Amino acid sequence: MSLTQLFLASISNPKKIAVFRLLPIGKVLQYVFIFVIMLSLLSFVHFITGFKTDSSSIEGLLDYVDDMEWILYPFAFIIQFIMTTLLLFVRISLMAFGGMLILKLLNRRGDYRHVWRSTVFAYTTPTVLSIFFLYTGFTDGWIFVITTIICVIYLAFALKYYPQKKS
16 A cells, blocks of 8 residues: 555544554554654744744844854754654554553454554544644644544544454
């Protein structure tokens, strides 16, 4: 499957999210890093535009930064990329741990690696919504709560299709 097909299926079909647990880890990491790059670019653009408007109130800082743009922006993007990667992997891992608890409640079989892969695809819709919410004026706390709830719902629907435990 192409990354576009994975994206569309992960938004619309929880049953396929459960099937995606069988994808090779390379394809799953490719999918995650597409989101990391997208989020890093959006965050970097937000940094550039926000920095110009916020720093205009501090005299001299804008002139100082204008002289250093050639070094400031590459380092800022690298830091954005590293922080976005770290944050996304931590969120996915914590949600996968919660998914293991849901798996036990549903009396289903599954390894953490399978739940982690399913969580990656269950986190697609919350990631897209968080980008949308960022530009609508929601605070970071509300965005986190809303996206976590949506991810848990998607993950629970996907885990419902995991095989049942044998008695």
